[in-house]
Amino acid sequence: MKYGIVIFPAKPLQDFVNSYRKRYDPHYTHIPPHITLKPGFDAENHQINDIVQKLHEVAQKTEPFDITITKFSSFKPVNNVIYLKIDPKDNLEYLHNEIDTKIPGHVSEYVYVPHITVGQQLTNDEHSDVFGSLQMLKVNMQDKVDRFHLLYQLENGSWTVYETFRLGKE
Amino acid sequence: MKYGIVIFPAKPLQDFVNSYRKRYDPHYTHIPPHITLKPGFDAENHQINDIVQKLHEVAQKTEPFDITITKFSSFKPVNNVIYLKIDPKDNLEYLHNEIDTKIPGHVSEYVYVPHITVGQQLTNDEHSDVFGSLQMLKVNMQDKVDRFHLLYQLENGSWTVYETFRLGKE
Numbered sequence: 527m528k529y530g531i532v533i534f535p536a537k538p539l540q541d542f543v544n545s546y547r548k549r550y551d552p553h554y555t556h557i558p559p560h561i562t563l564k565p566g567f568d569a570e571n572h573q574i575n576d577i578v579q580k581l582h583e584v585a586q587k588t589e590p591f592d593i594t595i596t597k598f599s600s601f602k603p604v605n606n607v608i609y610l611k612i613d614p615k616d617n618l619e620y621l622h623n624e625i626d627t628k629i630p631g632h633v634s635e636y637v638y639v640p641h642i643t644v645g646q647q648l649t650n651d652e653h654s655d656v657f658g659s660l661q662m663l664k665v666n667m668q669d670k671v672d673r674f675h676l677l678y679q680l681e682n683g684s685w686t687v688y689e690t691f692r693l694g695k696e
Numbered sequence: 697m698k699y700g701i702v703i704f705p706a707k708p709l710q711d712f713v714n715s716y717r718k719r720y721d722p723h724y725t726h727i728p729p730h731i732t733l734k735p736g737f738d739a740e741n742h743q744i745n746d747i748v749q750k751l752h753e754v755a756q757k758t759e760p761f762d763i764t765i766t767k768f769s770s771f772k773p774v775n776n777v778i779y780l781k782i783d784p785k786d787n788l789e790y791l792h793n794e795i796d797t798k799i800p801g802h803v804s805e806y807v808y809v810p811h812i813t814v815g816q817q818l819t820n821d822e823h824s825d826v827f828g829s830l831q832m833l834k835v836n837m838q839d840k841v842d843r844f845h846l847l848y849q850l851e852n853g854s855w856t857v858y859e860t861f862r863l864g865k866e
Contacts, residue, residue, distance in 0.1 A: 534856050534857070540856060541852075544851070555725035555854070680707060680710050681711045682711075684725070684728055686704050686728040687845060688860075689860045690858075
């Protein structure tokens with residue numbers, strides 16, 4: 527089964543992001559706006575209890591922290607993904623690394639950039655148009671991260687939450 | 697903010713239900729297949745910590761239990777909702793009642809029928825056609841309920857999980 531680990535920002539930020547995702551993100555209906563901590567990975571049913579236990583340990587020793595979002599950014603030329611950049615990234619990087627090293631055989635090979643996807647699978651022209659105008663927008667949103675979630679993917683591509691992990695509380 | 701409390705069945709049951717919801721349920725993209733324990737209710741931000749605490753208490757004193765699904769049923773003539781009936785209903789009724797009485801001002805006025813919605817907002821003709829054929833199907837699925845989730849609704853109608861409550865474990 528395919529699992530993933532994400533943070534859901536608070537409703538005001540999610541509603542803001544969805545106003546763009548509706549038009550620019552084909553995954554709009556598959557999952558609410560989120561910050562990915564660990565992208566989709568395969569795990570067997572018998573491995574999940576162990577993974578859950580390790581995620582509780584990571585959550586327990588991490589205190590809740592604040593994040594700020596001040597601008598739209600893009601992964602182009604790597605891909606045509608437009609996202610909201612999250613600052614500071616150190617707490618999220620820490621969480622990502624802790625989780626990555628605790629789940630054996632699944633260590634990422636890419637540089638982790640904490641973000642909330644706003645648009646993806648855009649053509650070059652769409653990307654240029656959309657990012658051109660979003661880049662001009664001033665954004666100033668704060669949020670507090672106090673939990674993350676383990677999700678699994680259904681056959682239709684949508685995600686269901688399996689369990690919540692509260693930072694510093696477990 | 698609008699909150700709800702649901703159980704997500706395991707993936708095989710969710711995939712089975714989604715194969716019908718895709719065609720017959722306009723809420724297909726808003727929430728994964730679920731058993732509603734408490735339908736949408738309004739709560740203020742400052743009330744949520746107290747509600748979460750009470751839900752943890754309910755979860756803690758409830759042991760995980762098994763459910764069986766053996767047939768499609770319908771709420772007609774009350775409404776044109778087609779659903780999978782869940783047996784036995786006593787454990788789910790207990791959970792529903794515990795939650796309902798713990799969240800002040802939100803006691804339900806309807807009879808609780810534990811179910812998984814398969815289709816809704818059908819015209820009379822659609823209902824008659826679809827239910828006519830689903831009624832003939834033999835279903836025999838088992839699942840174990842060991843957790844429930846508190847969700848909140850975004851402006852676009854979709855639901856985000858806020859927290860998970862594990863039965864007997866909290």
